[in-house]
Amino acid sequence: MGTPDFAVPALLSIAKAGYEIVAVYTQPPRPAGRGMALRRSPVHAEAEALGLPVRVPENLKSPAEQKQFTAIEADAAVVVAYGLILPAVVLNGTRRGMFNIHASLLPHWRGAAPINRAIMAGDAESGVSIMRVTPGLDEGPVCLMERIAIEPDMTAGALHDVLSALGAELMVEVLASLEEGTLHCVEQDDNLATYAAKLSNEETRIDWTRPAQDVHNHIRGLSPYPGAWFQIVQNGKAERVKVQGSTLEKGSGAPGTLLDDRLTVACSDGAVRLTRVQRAGKKPMLADAFLRGVDLPLGSMLL
Numbered sequence: 001m002g003t004p005d006f007a008v009p010a011l012l013s014i015a016k017a018g019y020e021i022v023a024v025y026t027q028p029p030r031p032a033g034r035g036m037a038l039r040r041s042p043v044h045a046e047a048e049a050l051g052l053p054v055r056v057p058e059n060l061k062s063p064a065e066q067k068q069f070t071a072i073e074a075d076a077a078v079v080v081a082y083g084l085i086l087p088a089v090v091l092n093g094t095r096r097g098m099f100n101i102h103a104s105l106l107p108h109w110r111g112a113a114p115i116n117r118a119i120m121a122g123d124a125e126s127g128v129s130i131m132r133v134t135p136g137l138d139e140g141p142v143c144l145m146e147r148i149a150i151e152p153d154m155t156a157g158a159l160h161d162v163l164s165a166l167g168a169e170l171m172v173e174v175l176a177s178l179e180e181g182t183l184h185c186v187e188q189d190d191n192l193a194t195y196a197a198k199l200s201n202e203e204t205r206i207d208w209t210r211p212a213q214d215v216h217n218h219i220r221g222l223s224p225y226p227g228a229w230f231q232i233v234q235n236g237k238a239e240r241v242k243v244q245g246s247t248l249e250k251g252s253g254a255p256g257t258l259l260d261d262r263l264t265v266a267c268s269d270g271a272v273r274l275t276r277v278q279r280a281g282k283k284p285m286l287a288d289a290f291l292r293g294v295d296l297p298l299g300s301m302l303l
Helices: 005-016 042-049 063-071 114-120 156-180 212-221 287-292
Strands: 030-032 037-039 077-079 098-102 125-132 142-149 228-234 237-249 264-266 271-279
Touching: 005 042, 005 156, 098 156, 114 125, 114 156, 114 212, 125 156, 142 156, 212 228, 212 237, 212 271, 271 287
Parallel strands: 077 098
Antiparallel strands: 030 037, 098 125, 125 142, 228 237, 237 271, 264 271
């Protein structure tokens, strides 16, 4: 049961390990692209390529959908960023439980955006937790966990890919332990829980009055999506520019001031150098290519 790219490695790993996948649940095709044509989810596309039966209910609230799920009589279910609420009938609809890949070190960063929030908070490490699914939000007992370091310039996109692959490996280990009867899961300490709230558009604009480390964490935590951004003024018009990459740099000046010809920008304490940016309607580009296409002399203010 999964939908986005993050869930694909788990599907492929479970299939490669030889487990019988009796059904794949994913969200229905949605309009996408300029033509708004219906597009299958990444999991849907991979499942069909593997010749697996795919089910795409709008939700699992109806008795008919719930009955269809329990009729599968699966030994277990794997849930990876499925995106739909699982009613009690579904949660209890397998013989040996449902298991979820969560991209954090539970109980830290329960919720919708654990990868982004970990980087935005400046965490030095992240990881994957495999837990039994329970009715509470990411509150189930943890069966397996592995930690990784978050590198200083690592973006949410890069961490996403690492944790997706790691989660797939760990899930296969959990299924093997479940099959052997050796799986042991440990209850979480709710007193240590932190929550990764869903990202909002209101928090994506860069605030240059913050310390450079905070600005850097904000940029990389929102890269590549939804993208932190600032504004420049060209020909009397404000233009939004997204930032896809940055690094800490020495420098000082009024917050938002362009300090050099390498796209280094002053913050309240220190500076950040923007390494990869994206103008509206254009593809991401390196800083030097961006500067060749805009009129931003030294001392310009980024808004």
